[in-house]
Every structure is written in C-alpha cells, then in structure tokens.
Amino acid sequence: MDAVVDISKSDTRFLRTLDRELGASDLSKCFQCGVCVASCPVREIEETFNPRRIMKLAKLGLKDIVLRSDFIWLCSMCFMCHERCPQNVRPPDVMTVLRNIAAKEGIAPPNLMKLVDVLAENGRVYPLDDFTEDERDDRGLPKVETQPDFVMKIAGAGK
Amino acid sequence: MRYALFLGCTIPARQMNYEQSARAVAKALSIDLVDLDFGCCGFPIEPVDEVKALSMAAVNLKKGEEEGLDIVTLCSACGEMLAKAEEVLGKDESMAKSVNGVLSKQLGAEYGGERPRVVHFARMLYEDLGPEKIKGLVKRPLQGLRVATHPGCHYVRPSTLSGGFDDPEFPHSLDELVEATGAKAVDYIGKEDCCGGGILAVREDVAKAMTRKKLETLSGKVDAMVLICPFCGIMYDRYQKLMAAEMEKGFGVPVLYYPQLLGLALGIDPEELGFDINSVSVDGVLEKVGV
Numbered sequence: 001m002d003a004v005v006d007i008s009k010s011d012t013r014f015l016r017t018l019d020r021e022l023g024a025s026d027l028s029k030c031f032q033c034g035v036c037v038a039s040c041p042v043r044e045i046e047e048t049f050n051p052r053r054i055m056k057l058a059k060l061g062l063k064d065i066v067l068r069s070d071f072i073w074l075c076s077m078c079f080m081c082h083e084r085c086p087q088n089v090r091p092p093d094v095m096t097v098l099r100n101i102a103a104k105e106g107i108a109p110p111n112l113m114k115l116v117d118v119l120a121e122n123g124r125v126y127p128l129d130d131f132t133e134d135e136r137d138d139r140g141l142p143k144v145e146t147q148p149d150f151v152m153k154i155a156g157a158g159k
Numbered sequence: 160m161r162y163a164l165f166l167g168c169t170i171p172a173r174q175m176n177y178e179q180s181a182r183a184v185a186k187a188l189s190i191d192l193v194d195l196d197f198g199c200c201g202f203p204i205e206p207v208d209e210v211k212a213l214s215m216a217a218v219n220l221k222k223g224e225e226e227g228l229d230i231v232t233l234c235s236a237c238g239e240m241l242a243k244a245e246e247v248l249g250k251d252e253s254m255a256k257s258v259n260g261v262l263s264k265q266l267g268a269e270y271g272g273e274r275p276r277v278v279h280f281a282r283m284l285y286e287d288l289g290p291e292k293i294k295g296l297v298k299r300p301l302q303g304l305r306v307a308t309h310p311g312c313h314y315v316r317p318s319t320l321s322g323g324f325d326d327p328e329f330p331h332s333l334d335e336l337v338e339a340t341g342a343k344a345v346d347y348i349g350k351e352d353c354c355g356g357g358i359l360a361v362r363e364d365v366a367k368a369m370t371r372k373k374l375e376t377l378s379g380k381v382d383a384m385v386l387i388c389p390f391c392g393i394m395y396d397r398y399q400k401l402m403a404a405e406m407e408k409g410f411g412v413p414v415l416y417y418p419q420l421l422g423l424a425l426g427i428d429p430e431e432l433g434f435d436i437n438s439v440s441v442d443g444v445l446e447k448v449g450v
Contacts, residue, residue, distance in 0.1 A: 023251050024319075041353045045368040073206070073361045076369070078353035079316035083327045092317075096209060103207035111360050115203050116211065125203050126172035136171065139179050139433070144171050148198025153265040154214045155204070 010061035014101075018058060021097045025090040030055045036081035036091045042074055049074050051081060051091050058098060067102045073109055119155035123147035160287060163228040163275075164192040165219070167237040167389070168199055174389040176433030180418035181233055181280055183431045187422070188288065188296065192231065195222050200237040201244070213254065214261045216244030217270035224273035233280050235313035235388040241277045242320040249274070279314055281387045281417055282324060285332045290339040298426035300341030301448050306420070307377050308333040308344055309386040309395065312353050336417060337385055340424035349376055356390035370394045371402060374410040383413045383444050385420050392416060400438040413441045423448055 018027065036051040043049050049071055057066045066072065075095040082090050102108050118125060128136075128146045136143075170178050185192050197219050201212030220241060223230040232238035248255045248270055259269040278286070284293065310330040318327040325332045328351060334344035355369030374395065377384060386392060396414040403409030414437065422432040429450050434441050 020253070023247065023254065041355075041369055042358065042365060045372075046362070046365050074358055074365070076312075076353050076355060076357035076366075078312040078357070079327075080312075080351070080353075082317045082319075090317075096205060099206040100209050108207050109361055112204075112207050116208055119199055119204065123198060124172070125168035125199065128172055132172050136175065139175060141171070141175060141178060141182070142194055144166060144194060145196045145198065148196065150218045150266055151198035151215055154211050154218070154261060157211060157214075157261050157265050 005057065005060070005062055005065060007060055007062070009064065011063040012061060014063035015061040017101060018061075018097065021100070023093065024088075025093045025097075026088045027055065027059055027094055029087040030059060030089045031087060032056060033086065035084045035086065036089075039080040039084050041078055041080070042076050046074065051075065051095075054098070055089060055091060055094060058094060066098060067105060067107060072098045072102065073112075116155050119151055120159065121152070123149065123151040123155075160189070161191040161193065161228060162231040162283065163195050163197075163223050163226055165197050165200070165230050165232040165234075165237055165241070167232065167234040168203070169389040169393075170233055174392055174416075174436070176419065176436035177233055177389060177392065177416040179431065179433035180416055180422050183427050184418040184422050184425065187425045187427055188293075190288075193226065193228060195226060197222060200232075200234075200240040202236045202240040205240065210254070210257045210261060212240065213244050213247060214258045214265075216241050217248060217258055217262065217273075218266070220244060220273045220275060220277075221268075221270065223275035223277075229276040229278060229283075231278055231280050231283050233387075233389070235279060235311050236390060238277055238279045239313035239317075239320060245274045245277065246320060248272070279387065281314065281333055281336060284421075285336055286324065290335045293336065293339040293421070297340060297424045299424055299448065299450070301420070301424050302341045304342040304383065304444070304447055305381045306337050306342045306344055307347055307381040307384045308337055308350070309354070309373070309384055309391055310351065311386060311388045311391045312357075314387060333385070333387065333417065337420065340421055342420065342424075345381060347376055347380070349373055354388075354391040354394040356394045359394070366394070367398060367402060370398050374399055374402075374412055377412050378410040381412065382447055383415050383420070383441070385415050385417050387417050396438045403439075409439075411439070413437070413439050413444050415441065415444065423450065
C-alpha cells in the first residue's frame with residue numbers, strides 16, 4: 001500500500017454500507033492509537049500487516065484500496081485487539097464486514113468462496129466418505145448426519 | 160448431566176482422537192452426550208457470507224432448544240459462532256431479518272430467538288463439574304508431568320460473547336483442569352497467542368510461522384502441550400510433524416487434546432483415547448505416566 005492516499009476517492013455509498021453493516025462496532029470512534037497493531041500476532045510475523053491502517057482507510061471511505069488489499073484477509077480472528085481496543089472499534093468485526101463486501105464484489109480469495117459451494121454440495125467442509133465412516137465404526141463412534149440437508153439448502157441459497 | 164454434543168465439520172472427519180477421547184471421558188464421568196442432527200456452525204463461510212453463516216448457526220440453535228438441552232461444543236470456533244448468532248440475532252434487527260429471509264425461503268421456517276446455553280466442552284467441565292470434583296475422580300494421578308496449555312482464541316475471546324467466565328488475556332481455567340489430573344501446568348510467554356489456523360487457507364507461510372513460534376518456545380521445556388480446539392490441534396500436531404520433516408531436528412512437543420490427558424488420569428485404556436491418530440509421538444507421555 002502506498003504511504004500517500006488520495007482522499008478525493010472517498011466513496012460515500014461505501015461509507016453508508018459500512019455504517020449499515022457494522023452493528024456493534026464503533027469504527028467512527030477509532031482514534032488511531034495502534035493498540036490493535038501492538039496486539040496483533042499476525043503483525044509479529046508479517047510486518048506489512050497493519051490493522052490500524054485498514055481501520056483508517058475504511059473510515060475514510062477509500063473503498064478500492066481497502067477491498068483490493070490482501071490485508072483484509074490476513075486477520076486470524078484471535079480477538080486480542082477486540083479485547084484491548086479502548087474505543088470499541090472491534091477490528092475483527094470490521095474485517096468481517098469488509099470481507100463480506102469484497103466477496104459480494106467477487107474479489108475474495110477463490111478458496112474461501114469455494115467453501116460455500118462445498119457446503120452446498122456436501123453439507124460438510126470435510127466429507128464423511130465411506131472410508132471415514134468405516135474408521136468411525138472401527139473406533140466405536142456413532143453414525144452422524146452425513147450430509148445435513150439444511151446446510152446444503154442454506155449454502156445453496158440464491159444459486 | 161445431559162448435553163447435546165456439537166461436533167462440527169473438522170472433528171468427526173479429521174480429528175477423531177478428540178471426539179473419541181471426549182466421549183470416553185464423558186462416559187467415565189457419567190455425562191450424557193446426545194447426538195442431534197446438527198450441521199455446520201457457519202464459521203467457515205463467515206468471511207464471505209455472514210448471513211448464510213448466521214442462518215446455519217440459527218438452525219443449530221433451534222435444534223438444541225427443541226430438545227431442551229444445552230449445547231456442548233468441542234471446537235472453539237463452533238462455540239463462538241453459535242454464541243455470536245445468539246447475540247447478533249437478538250440485537251441486530253436488520254441482520255435477523257436477512258437471516259429469516261434465507262431461512263423462510265430455503266427451509267420454510269424462521270429463527271424464533273432460541274437461545275440454548277452454548278458452552279465449550281472444557282468450560283462445561285470447569286463450570287458444571289469443577290476441577291475439585293474432577294480431582295476426586297482421578298485414578299491415575301499424572302504426577303511429574305509438565306504440561307503447557309494452549310487455551311486458543313475462541314474459547315475465551317471475544318469476552319463480549321464468552322461472558323467473562325475466564326480472563327481473555329490470561330486464561331486459567333484450562334490450567335486448573337490440567338492440574339486436577341495431577342499434572343503441572345507451566346506458565347510461558349505467548350500462552351495466549353493464536354495458532355495461526357485462521358489464515359492457513361490464505362497465507363500458509365504466515366500461519367506456519369505463528370505455529371512455529373510457540374513450538375520453539377516449548378521445545379525441550381515441557382512433556383506435552385494440551386489444547387481444546389481442532390484447528391489448534393491440526394496446526395500444532397499435524398503441522399509440527401510436517402515442519403519437522405523439513406528440519407534437522409524436530410520440535411518433539413507431543414500435543415494432546417485435554418480429554419486425552421484427562422482420560423489417562425481417569426484410568427481409561429489409552430487405546431480408547433485415540434492416541435494412534437496423534438501425528439507427533441506421545442510415547443514419552445505414556446511412558447512417563449506409566450501406561
């Protein structure tokens with residue numbers, strides 16, 4: 001991400017969508033203290049990952065930069081920043097909202113998008129195939145619903 | 160004590176040692192675990208479709224409520240997702256409307272605000288049975304065993320959902336459960352750190368580096384690591400083995416699910432605790448406790 005951004009690209013529709021979707025998160029109250037960055041276990045490994053910057057860019061309504069950033073997918077959802085944020089921004093919740101908007105625009109990682117199709121087809125992330133069922137049987141584990149119908153129907157909605 | 164057991168997707172297919180040991184331990188403790196026709200909690204698709212994710216969670220909540228049972232989860236992420244659905248659907252009217260739109264169209268039924276109690280298996284042992292009672296039931300005290308607990312993220316965080324039953328920064332309930340077995344729960348730097356499993360599908364290199372960090376801290380310092388989430392298990396156990404294959408010398412940190420450890424202390428035959436599935440050898444642990 002560039003150090004300088006053009007705030008004339010601020011997208012008011014995007015800001016309205018964010019405002020509507022954010023629920024209990026107070027993104028507007030973020031005062032850039034950086035406790036999220038200091039608490040982030042991903043940041044410790046990947047120094048370019050910067051949740052504070054994502055909060056700022058989202059707050060500025062810079063939709064394209066935020067949504068096209070690989071960084072919104074890097075949060076591991078450990079919720080440590082959620083615990084420590086003094087302004088109730090709830091950065092993980094903001095990430096989820098941003099990810100959902102990106103997914104609607106078709107710019108989510110394909111392997112994450114594929115999970116919806118996997119659930120629509122199999123009802124499970126990992127199929128309970130014959131081999132697995134046999135092993136469960138050998139271990140004295142009970143039969144469980146192989147392909148939960150409600151999961152397939154919900155995952156398949158709108159397809 | 161009677162609960163509806165929520166297995167999720169990963170455990171019944173990929174981490175049967177967790178399920179096997181949890182069922183064996185429950186039986187030994189006279190805890191009834193009832194299997195309902197639950198399905199995916201929704202967590203895996205939350206990043207790309209929160210409405211569908213919450214819809215799945217809502218159906219599961221209804222199923223628990225209909226049976227009049229508390230839901231006990233083995234996976235920390237499943238537990239968090241179900242608790243989140245109760246919270247969000249109770250407070251966020253527009254989200255509840257979207258979810259009910261999906262549910263009525265796809266299933267002809269709506270979420271009616273069902274809020275069964277949802278607890279993690281470890282929390283159930285901690286709150287409903289308690290470490291003292293467990294201590295009294297131990298037949299084979301695991302004296303001399305040094306254990307590092309990995310509580311993981313979703314077991315205690317966000318505290319806005321877990322209700323503050325344990326400290327979100329310095330959780331101690333799992334340590335107390337470990338000490339009830341006679342083993343020593345050691346403290347270490349980075350205990351509250353994330354396993355990295357949440358971003359395995361996006362950046363495997365970063366996820367593995369997060370896992371490696373804790374394994375480096377613990378290597379040679381403890382007899383075992385104890386955890387309570389299948390994602391953490393996959394990272395610290397399976398990925399430890401994969402990473403060790405690329406190293407001169409591995410980390411040598413056996414990784415046990417808490418019910419496997421408790422099962423040993425309750426005198427359950429190790430064969431019934433699924434140790435054959437563990438990737439990193441647990442022979443050292445079994446030898447040390449004398450089985």
